[in-house]
Amino acid sequence: MVALVWASVATAVALWLAYGGVAQVTDAGSAVTSAGIVTGLIGTDLLLLMLVLAARIPVIDRVVGQDAAMALHRQLGKPALYLILAHGILLTVGYSLSDGSNVVAETIALFEGPDLALAYLALGLLVAVVVTSVVAVRRRFSYEAWHLVHLLSYLAVLVALPHQLSAGGVLAAGTAQRIYWIGLYALAFGAIGVFRFAVPAWRSLRHGIRVAGVETVATGVVSIHLVGRDLDRLQTAGGQYAIWRFWSGGTWWHAHPISFSAVPTAMAARITVRDLGRGSAAISRVRPGTRVSFEGPYGVFTDAHRVAPRLAVVAAGIGVTPIRSLLEHSPLRPGEATVLLRATEPSGSYLWHEIGALPSMRRSAVYSMLGSRPPGLSTWMSADALGRGVTITSVFPELLDSDLYVCGPSAWAELVARDARAAGLPESQLHVERFDW
Template identity: 45%
Template sequence: MSSFTTVPAATVDGQPWADSVHLARGARVRRLRSVALTATGWLSMAMCVVLFLAEDGLGRFSNLGSSLTAVGIIAGLTATNALLLMLLLSARVPFIDKTLGQPRATALHSKLGDWVVAGLGVHAVFVLVGYSLMDGISWLDEFGLLWGEGTDFILAVAGMTTLLVVVLSSIVAARRRLPYEVWHAIHLVSYAAVGLSIPHMFSMSGLLAQGAWQRAYWIAILVVTGAALLVFRFLVPLVTSLRHQIRVAAVRTAGPDAYSIEFTGRSLDRLGIQGGQYLHWRFLAKGLWWHQHPFSVSAAPRRDQLRVTVRTLGRGTAQLQGLRPGTRVMVEGPYGTFTASRRTGRRMALVAAGIGITPIRAILEDARFAPGDVTVILRSSTPGELYLLDEIKRLCQRKGARLISLTGQRAPGRWVPATAAETPIGELIPNVADTDLYVCGPAGFIDSVVAEARAAGASSGRIHTEKYDW
């Protein structure tokens, strides 16, 4: 069923153990930052309505045509604002990334995307119908009239069409059929969609006419968003890659279908990587340079050493096995909040399945804790899929962590193997309600572990997840 390794109490490398008061204070600060960030987002949405009302917005609701146009304008402004918020969420701004973390930022990104599509749809339909009623012509004739007035409307239509392409690529069914690299490239097109839509905001709306303070406001938030994307998605990664001169040192087998890529470079410990974080890797080799891979580190960084461990799941990851030593690498990051610094107390449980074991191994190495405070649970269908098991065993023995490995086919409706179907989570993780739970692996596995932990009394604030889905 499983193997248990319990390590007796011992000194932890002479390092101080985590202080509960300090950890609790850090959790409160993160909550306050999250509240402030969320409030700022809502304030920006409210400003869209305020901007409209300040320019005699209520006076526009005088007849059916102008009323529909007014609703369409508000919908367009809020949808555009939501789109800018989406871009900021994906701009890798350190404050946002460290405050929200990837799971929450991704969820917000998805919700905002729903409103962007709905809002822009309402904007297009209501404004077009409203104009046609005011002009006394059909909506098709109105569309033709607007099309012939200039290029800004044509660009706006092109931008709307481009966004629809991005949305369709985000549908779960479609995402499962597309390689990650293709999906990522399609989403980069959203930047072009924003650029195409901007001109008509200023040329076709009296609200944002030359000299209006509303115009200055929108120019400011567009500039801030564009600057964030330029700095954090392009300039910072470029400077980081040039400064640290990262190159492939070796590629080594890490399992029947996995391998580790080892890197060398300058002052890699100054990248600020914590165990559990990931970077976007771009290997500057023929046929690979345009691929970007989000890989978590599988070991704490050293001054001139860095490592990721990859499972062969498709053509893209399979190609990386042939990387030659000396291949130059560009990186973005580190990103993510799936780290030991996010815990709220001294007790930790690190639970992982499959290749999700690798960031758990890095967290275990990176974390400071007292002997007996940490439980590590590794789950796989076969023993060969317990990646880096020997390294994790040595870390548990050295640092005083309890190690449990579970292998075999899953029990129906549970995340444990069938031979452990009757074993409650509280038996595997003592005091689970008073423990920071870290779970990494496929979405279904994570959902099952989290559901059982919540049923056993664990609070959402103490549950940290990293899904290996894109």
């Protein structure tokens, strides 16, 4: 994916050069203007690639997973914004040098053109998206509010299109540049339209999923039982998730990524939800008969990505849900798996009783670790376990011959992954699913 990003950026710049980009540089003003054009082309290219990465294209999900795609999407966000900011500043300075005017007067003059006014609007929208994506700011938003703001990125790219096609003749009609950019726009927004809207709507109607019942698992945790048509044709692999929308008065306006806690059958599916905010709390109160739409299934946290002969699993809290369906779906030999279930207190042992009862878990070891972590220490283990000398290799003595699947809160999961890497586990055998956004 990184190579494709660089190739796309190189293509954008190469096409500008091929159509006389350097020849336009004749003085200081045109040099600054040309630098502004190049930063704008690269920034816009990155923005469109970000949309492609966020479109949930099936081939990307199957090969690397949406987690990896969205990680790259986030990495491109700040560079894209800085380039677009540089684009605006350099063009304004370049135009003022060429016109012999001051920067303030040139800025006011640019606002008078409708296409460039839209470009400034797009810049403002992009600033809002990037600022709300900063971790410290994002934590102050609910998932629903953050997601709504993030959708502005689609609008920002669209409103910038007219000025890109008209300003300065950079993308003149009949040039390869124009074909490339229109093609990239079509790919980005076509993928969004097809895979984020059209396909999910069609599949939701086809399978007719409704809520059959809501079962309390623990305080603040419920399993939602779903019924529908031909749900086995979703070809859901254990460990995957979907984006769910419940069409009731208090929940229709937001959707949530929730893992399957059991592999769907022809007529039934199950998800398990923990109350982590107003959105998930509202979902836990949906009534039987509520219509449900979905996107997915997604994710590479599945048995298909195993490369080692044995299986090691560590799950914490509500992270047990994809683990439960993963173990149900995996064709395990007797004694092949070792599972460690982690919770601070017994009330956090969601679905634990189901793990050992799975037919696939015959003669496999299932351990539990209860208790708080010791204060001041960077560890994923309980104080009691550390005091008894427990290590990741004592729990999983055949760790290096295993694929390790870890699911739980991000900071905690990273500590497990850190210990696994320190023990010599290759990255190809480490699979981490994080339960936050």
